[in-house]
Amino acid sequence: MDASEVEFLAEKEMVKIIPNFSLDKVFLIGGDLGPFNPGLPIDVPVWLALNLKQRQKCRIIPPEWMDVEKLEEMRDLERKEDMFTPVPSPYYMELTKLLLNHASDNIPKADEIRTLVKDIWDTRIAKLRLSADSFISQQEAYAKLDNLTLMEINTIRAFLLDTLNCMYKLRSNLQ
Amino acid sequence: MFIADIRKDFYEVVANQRVVLLVAPDIDALCACKILQALFHCDQIQYTLVPVTGWQDLGTAFLEHKEQFRYFVLINCGANVDLLEMLQPDDDSIFFICDTHRPVDVVNVYNDTQIKLLIKQDDDLSVPSYDDIFRDEDEEGEDSGNESDEGSEPSGKRRRFDEGAVERRIERQRAKREWEARRREILFDYEQYEYHGTSAAMMFFELAWVLTKDTKDMLWWAIIGLTDQWVHDKITNMKYVTDIATMQRHVSRHNHRNEDEENSLSIDCMRISFEYDLRLTLYQHWSLYESIYNSCYTSCSFKLWTLNGQKKLQEFLADMGLPLKQVRQKFNSMDMSIKENLRDVIEESSNKYGMKDIRIQTFGVHFGFKNRFLASDMVHATAALLESAEKDDSETDNFIKALDALSRSNIDRLHSGIALAKKKLIAIQQTVASCICTNLILSQGPFLYCYLMEGTPDVKLFSKPMALTLLCKYLLKAFVHSTRNKRCKLLPLVMAAPKDVEKGTVIVVGIPPESETSDKKNFFGRAFEKAAESTSSRTLHDHFDTSIIELKTEDRSKFLDALITLLS
Numbered sequence: 001m002d003a004s005e006v007e008f009l010a011e012k013e014m015v016k017i018i019p020n021f022s023l024d025k026v027f028l029i030g031g032d033l034g035p036f037n038p039g040l041p042i043d044v045p046v047w048l049a050l051n052l053k054q055r056q057k058c059r060i061i062p063p064e065w066m067d068v069e070k071l072e073e074m075r076d077l078e079r080k081e082d083m084f085t086p087v088p089s090p091y092y093m094e095l096t097k098l099l100l101n102h103a104s105d106n107i108p109k110a111d112e113i114r115t116l117v118k119d120i121w122d123t124r125i126a127k128l129r130l131s132a133d134s135f136i137s138q139q140e141a142y143a144k145l146d147n148l149t150l151m152e153i154n155t156i157r158a159f160l161l162d163t164l165n166c167m168y169k170l171r172s173n174l175q
Numbered sequence: 176m177f178i179a180d181i182r183k184d185f186y187e188v189v190a191n192q193r194v195v196l197l198v199a200p201d202i203d204a205l206c207a208c209k210i211l212q213a214l215f216h217c218d219q220i221q222y223t224l225v226p227v228t229g230w231q232d233l234g235t236a237f238l239e240h241k242e243q244f245r246y247f248v249l250i251n252c253g254a255n256v257d258l259l260e261m262l263q264p265d266d267d268s269i270f271f272i273c274d275t276h277r278p279v280d281v282v283n284v285y286n287d288t289q290i291k292l293l294i295k296q297d298d299d300l301s302v303p304s305y306d307d308i309f310r311d312e313d314e315e316g317e318d319s320g321n322e323s324d325e326g327s328e329p330s331g332k333r334r335r336f337d338e339g340a341v342e343r344r345i346e347r348q349r350a351k352r353e354w355e356a357r358r359r360e361i362l363f364d365y366e367q368y369e370y371h372g373t374s375a376a377m378m379f380f381e382l383a384w385v386l387t388k389d390t391k392d393m394l395w396w397a398i399i400g401l402t403d404q405w406v407h408d409k410i411t412n413m414k415y416v417t418d419i420a421t422m423q424r425h426v427s428r429h430n431h432r433n434e435d436e437e438n439s440l441s442i443d444c445m446r447i448s449f450e451y452d453l454r455l456t457l458y459q460h461w462s463l464y465e466s467i468y469n470s471c472y473t474s475c476s477f478k479l480w481t482l483n484g485q486k487k488l489q490e491f492l493a494d495m496g497l498p499l500k501q502v503r504q505k506f507n508s509m510d511m512s513i514k515e516n517l518r519d520v521i522e523e524s525s526n527k528y529g530m531k532d533i534r535i536q537t538f539g540v541h542f543g544f545k546n547r548f549l550a551s552d553m554v555h556a557t558a559a560l561l562e563s564a565e566k567d568d569s570e571t572d573n574f575i576k577a578l579d580a581l582s583r584s585n586i587d588r589l590h591s592g593i594a595l596a597k598k599k600l601i602a603i604q605q606t607v608a609s610c611i612c613t614n615l616i617l618s619q620g621p622f623l624y625c626y627l628m629e630g631t632p633d634v635k636l637f638s639k640p641m642a643l644t645l646l647c648k649y650l651l652k653a654f655v656h657s658t659r660n661k662r663c664k665l666l667p668l669v670m671a672a673p674k675d676v677e678k679g680t681v682i683v684v685g686i687p688p689e690s691e692t693s694d695k696k697n698f699f700g701r702a703f704e705k706a707a708e709s710t711s712s713r714t715l716h717d718h719f720d721t722s723i724i725e726l727k728t729e730d731r732s733k734f735l736d737a738l739i740t741l742l743s
Binding site: 105 | 216217218219387388390441442443444
């Protein structure tokens with residue numbers, strides 16, 4: 001799977017916007033959207049929110065977890081624990097990147113949020129590397145992947161599986 | 176005709192149509208084009224962008240697209256010529272013209288169906304009234320009708336009626352001749368001087384504002400369009416200051432909207448600020464010394480082409496207490512302690528040296544940690560990209576590169592533009608110095624004249640109209656500062672430079688005389704036309720600015736003689 005495919009899947013998440021136009025209910029295959037009324041908040045998928053934002057037709061409201069204090073708590077919790085802690089959202093990395101790139105003027109303290117999310121990501125990837133390393137060196141049979149997001153799994157998937165395949169070949173050749 | 180409500184009569188008309196954008200090659204037009212493109216992207220209006228460099232280009236582009244498109248938007252071209260006669264369009268083609276060239280041709284003003292002018296009606300126009308110029312044709316029919324009626328009267332009364340009829344006819348013909356003479360005079364006065372009106376970029380920004388779709392990017396482009404008019408000396412000082420005040424209102428509105436007390440904006444967001452900054456071109460991207468050396472204002476005040484002038488410059492720097500080592504290194508690497516009060520220190524010292532206007536009102540933009548630009552920096556960089564004299568770049572490529580440099584995501588291109596602009600400014604400075612020192616400027620009576628020989632260094636740069644006009648203005652300013660002849664100080668300047676060596680053409684530019692309160696009205700357009708006609712020289716009046724023409728090198732001397740006789 002490609003990172004861009006994961007981002008594409010992330011765009012299905014819902015986010016709150018405040019439109020400045022009015023439109024009747026829209027019937028799409030994936031579900032219904034609307035009706036849109038100027039000034040009234042409404043939940044839409046991220047792909048639509050970004051498109052409307054770029055056409056200056058709405059204002060994006062940051063999700064609840066995208067707040068400096070909450071993210072600071074999560075980061076500190078992540079650093080304390082050995083295992084993976086629950087994430088703010090299954091697509092937290094992609095959503096942060098998309099929303100901060102296109103709508104940073106609607107998100108307060110955008111720079112700090114970017115730094116905090118990067119810190120959380122770095123800590124989790126470091127833990128992932130450590131656990132993958134111990135998995136291979138101690139030849140464990142299974143690993144628990146609680147609370148890992150698709151993006152993190154995706155970063156390690158290709159490499160880990162290839163490594164395991166190579167090691168299997170080497171071991172079977174030895175015998 | 177003039178459009179009253181730009182949203183209803185222009186935007187909503189083109190909202191569901193495909194349009195052709197015909198854009199002239201100057202920075203104001205580029206900025207206006209960017210704003211319009213952004214608006215079209217918001218509302219998903221399909222458009223085709225065609226850069227046009229002159230009247231011939233405009234004609235060809237029109238012929239190519241007239242089958243498929245009904246709506247044409249012309250930016251900074253087309254207002255000062257009878258467009259319908261030139262293009263011969265079908266009856267359903269509609270032209271929206273947003274042009275800063277004045278005077279607007281009277282046919283364009285009074286045509287109700289096909290030509291819509293996106294110009295404010297009170298924008299410094301003084302168009303002659305309809306009755307003074309156009310006369311209904313019915314009166315001709317009445318005359319002949321009356322005569323034939325009276326001719327069929329019985330012969331007894333005929334002689335008496337004949338005398339009355341003949342007298343009336345003579346009277347009418349005399350009135351008609353008088354009316355026509357007055358009409359010619361009015362039109363001559365109206366079309367004699369060429370000048371510029373409000374920036375096209377500002378017009379389109381107003382459209383965006385009316386639609387409440389204005390963003391900081393669009394505001395910045397409108398500011399660049401206005402600054403382009405000032406840098407290339409197209410508008411008077413008064414107008415520049417008034418327009419800056421208008422832009423300042425928009426800037427404060429945008430800044431107010433976004434900055435709350437505790438929720439500060441991301442550093443990547445664009446911040447526009449009003450600056451009362453120094454008139455030193457590109458000084459924040461260059462070293463202070465180079466900038467002072469190559470800016471027109473300081474170079475002419477110090478007379479830096481003389482040895483005396485250079486000594487004065489050293490004195491000036493010493494007076495401010497700036498060590499030479501600091502002043503010669505890149506501005507960003509100068510000591511913070513020097514940079515802090517730089518503007519005030521320079522202003523104080525320059526007052527002592529007779530430079531009262533070293534500071535000018537302008538705007539600056541700031542986004543990201545590294546990127547700070549003044550509006551005039553952007554104008555110089557984009558102009559250098561637009562007219563870059565590389566061999567393998569076509570004019571359309573240069574246009575697209577310059578257009579790209581205006582977006583925030585193409586900072587590399589902007590930096591390459593700044594590097595080109597530095598080279599251009601150095602070349603201008605050196606050419607000015609050599610022209611003054613070798614007395615290349617000759618007084619021909621009613622005007623000053625200068626010809627750049629083919630072997631002059633960097634002469635390829637000056638085969639482009641904007642660069643040559645800039646050189647012309649600097650040269651005139653330098654000449655005014657260096658000459659002692661009082662009469663010569665009030666003369667306009669005509670400059671010629673080789674354009675194409677193989678075809679043997681030169682490009683000729685005329686600019687009005689240099690003065691503090693100049694109204695920037697240029698009469699050379701008409702003068703060049705008449706001189707070319709009277710000597711049947713082979714000229715090409717292709718540029719949208721009528722004061723820039725191309726001429727065959729062999730016809731240069733007779734053209735000049737004709738011009739001298741015409742203007743004396």
